[in-house]
């Protein structure tokens with residue numbers, strides 16, 4: 488895999504970077520290619536000192552214009568929401584120019600501010616981001632679409648340090664069968680699998696916290712933890728290190744690029760769910776890779792596609 492550096496933005500001629508990204512590379516902009524004012528960055532960095540109120544990420548839901556993970560009564564909520572919206576909108580505008588084909592069908596997911604130093608965090612294994620993993624969201628199955636994330640390091644001096652490994656195609660080829668892909672795939676055409684999805688759908692419809700998941704989403708959620716818990720994989724996989732400097736922005740399909748963060752503080756992030764059909768080559772989607780490995784469909788025909796939010 489490669490960290491592909493883009494110095495000049497916008498480029499003199501439009502460039503389609505989809506094949507580079509879909510191959511499992513990271514696009515890296517040493518200078519953040521969209522406006523994000525220094526006062527806003529300072530405000531976010533200073534939140535850390537607000538009486539130890541922050542223990543985890545602050546999340547922003549663009550569709551509801553809502554911030555979670557920060558005390559609503561702190562007196563800082565209005566400004567915080569404004570700044571998260573400002574970041575989210577700037578990223579969306581930039582990404583729509585960089586990837587017009589994705590923008591035509593993407594679903595805008597959450598943004599986040601990551602205020603905590605990543606080094607020596609005391610987290611349970613499944614939440615540790617210093618172990619190499621592929622991303623999957625427990626509460627938001629993608630049904631075979633992809634997770635694209637844009638990160639910005641707003642620390643004034645410290646780099647954000649990542650280690651990645653070979654793209655999903657190679658890692659899944661080596662580990663997916665051992666992780667139980669065939670067993671999960673077999674449930675896609677079994678009666679019990681169908682009944683599990685139907686009852687999950689009914690309970691979900693009644694407002695209960697049950698998430699109907701396709702076999703693909705069940706496998707990806709499992710694989711996330713399987714990789715984190717696999718000491719052999721963690722130790723022996725090829726490692727590519729990259730330290731993202733202050734003021735830089737980078738983006739990757741975090742389900743296609745196994746990744747980990749080892750140190751760094753004060754990053755912003757915006758997630759997009761990219762429709763598989765809008766890829767330069769949908770055969771490179773993780774779901775297509777897994778279906779080739781197990782020889783079975785992983786998205787049952789009856790799985791309804793989630794409705795799409797407007798692009799901005």
Ligand code: SIN
Pocket residue numbers: 601616622638647741746747748754
């Ligand atoms: C992750 O998605 O594992 C975290 C990456 C980061 O916060 O830099």
Ligand code: FE
Pocket residue numbers: 616620621622741746
């Ligand atoms: Fe991750």
